[in-house]
Amino acid sequence: MKAKHQRMTLVVLALIAIIGAGLIATWALRNQANYFYLPEQMAAEPPAVGQAVRLGGMVQQGSIETQADGVTVNFVVTGNENSTVPVTYSGILPDLFVEGSGVVAEGHLQADGTFLATNLLAKHDENYVPRELEGMEGHKDNSDYIETVAGNP
Amino acid sequence: MHIYANPKRFLTLAKWLTPLLFWSGLVLSLGAVAWGVFMVPPDQLMGDSVRILFIHVPAAWLGMGGWGGLALSSAALLIWKHPLAGVAARAIAVPGMVFCAICLATGSIWGRPTWGTWWEWDGRLTSMLVLLFLYGGYIALSQASAREGSSYKIPAIFGLVGAINVPIINRSVVWWNSLHQPPSLTAGKSAIDATFLWPLLAAVLGFSLLFGGLVLMRMRALIAEQQVEARLRRRALDDDVPVGAGLAEGA
Numbered sequence: 001m002k003a004k005h006q007r008m009t010l011v012v013l014a015l016i017a018i019i020g021a022g023l024i025a026t027w028a029l030r031n032q033a034n035y036f037y038l039p040e041q042m043a044a045e046p047p048a049v050g051q052a053v054r055l056g057g058m059v060q061q062g063s064i065e066t067q068a069d070g071v072t073v074n075f076v077v078t079g080n081e082n083s084t085v086p087v088t089y090s091g092i093l094p095d096l097f098v099e100g101s102g103v104v105a106e107g108h109l110q111a112d113g114t115f116l117a118t119n120l121l122a123k124h125d126e127n128y129v130p131r132e133l134e135g136m137e138g139h140k141d142n143s144d145y146i147e148t149v150a151g152n153p
Numbered sequence: 154m155h156i157y158a159n160p161k162r163f164l165t166l167a168k169w170l171t172p173l174l175f176w177s178g179l180v181l182s183l184g185a186v187a188w189g190v191f192m193v194p195p196d197q198l199m200g201d202s203v204r205i206l207f208i209h210v211p212a213a214w215l216g217m218g219g220w221g222g223l224a225l226s227s228a229a230l231l232i233w234k235h236p237l238a239g240v241a242a243r244a245i246a247v248p249g250m251v252f253c254a255i256c257l258a259t260g261s262i263w264g265r266p267t268w269g270t271w272w273e274w275d276g277r278l279t280s281m282l283v284l285l286f287l288y289g290g291y292i293a294l295s296q297a298s299a300r301e302g303s304s305y306k307i308p309a310i311f312g313l314v315g316a317i318n319v320p321i322i323n324r325s326v327v328w329w330n331s332l333h334q335p336p337s338l339t340a341g342k343s344a345i346d347a348t349f350l351w352p353l354l355a356a357v358l359g360f361s362l363l364f365g366g367l368v369l370m371r372m373r374a375l376i377a378e379q380q381v382e383a384r385l386r387r388r389a390l391d392d393d394v395p396v397g398a399g400l401a402e403g404a
Contacts, residue, residue: 130348
């Protein structure tokens with residue numbers, strides 16, 4: 001075996017070891033590195049009442065209700081399954097916060113099962129559709145776009 | 154296979170390839186960005202902030218692709234011990250880091266109106282920031298090893314080990330729940346409307362050509378630097394040796 005081939009074997013073996021180590025590390029991280037909980041994940045392993053967590057998912061159609069004070073909103077977050085979490089938030093809403101789109105709420109679970117958010121982030125999905133073309137003739141049908149999912153449990 | 158691994162042949166090739174890549178890349182990327190900034194309609198949700206996509210996406214691709222090239226060059230340097238591979242890796246590092254920083258900065262500017270935050274520690278953003286730090290570490294290591302004359306193997310091994318971060322960045326939005334959206338372009342499928350997709354692809358191609366031109370430019374500069382050093386050293390050692398027997402002829 002030539003020295004060159006020896007070095008090549010060594011580099012390839014080292015690469016395999018590095019990739020293996022990386023995959024094992026990310027696999028171990030897969031639950032800890034989640035940016036937010038989906039409603040079904042929150043239902044399966046509920047965080048302690050008052051513990052600071054993030055809840056992410058889609059804003060359910062028709063669920064946004066503005067309270068009488070004008071700054072408090074109630075809405076329902078859905079995930080990929082049937083479980084839902086009701087959320088209360090008072091403050092300025094992000095521009096992209098609309099029904100049927102993604103949202104990440106920072107806050108904590110209350111004793112009555114509702115989620116009190118201290119901060120709201122709008123989550124953009126992977127679809128990019130020009131405003132003028134939306135719903136126009138000859139435009140790509142919406143079904144061509146990837147169906148947005150709230151997360152990857 | 155090793156025809157162009159010879160520095161002299163490489164320099165002859167690079168001499169006409171550098172301006173070709175640089176100018177065509179500059180014209181194409183400026184054109185594509187102008188197309189994206191002035192001509193495409195606003196996005197249905199994001200409005201005008203969608204235009205930052207035409208800089209953010211090519212910069213992200215080159216930040217990650219740059220490390221891919223750096224890792225391949227590092228592997229070639231370790232296996233074939235060819236100095237040109239080391240020059241290539243060093244030449245890629247700085248433009249790669251710049252594009253990585255552009256990606257982070259434009260993403261942050263886009264995130265403020267879209268998500269409502271400049272920065273969040275989600276999987277995609279964090280792993281991209283780690284890539285920026287890896288570039289910084291590689292540049293420091295490779296400069297130290299070039300100046301102090303220590304082993305060329307240390308930065309090369311660092312380049313290989315750092316490559317593990319590239320697939321992690323790519324998969325971060327699939328493996329973990331993240332604030333950043335999942336990939337829009339997957340094998341054969343596009344969630345980006347053609348109105349946005351064409352200028353985006355043009356920008357990616359243009360930025361890539363420009364990147365290639367910059368890397369060749371830096372490779373030529375690094376080789377010239379080495380030749381000057383070799384010549385000075387030779388002159389200092391022995392005045393009888395005729396000047397002009399540089400590295401290109403010697404290697």
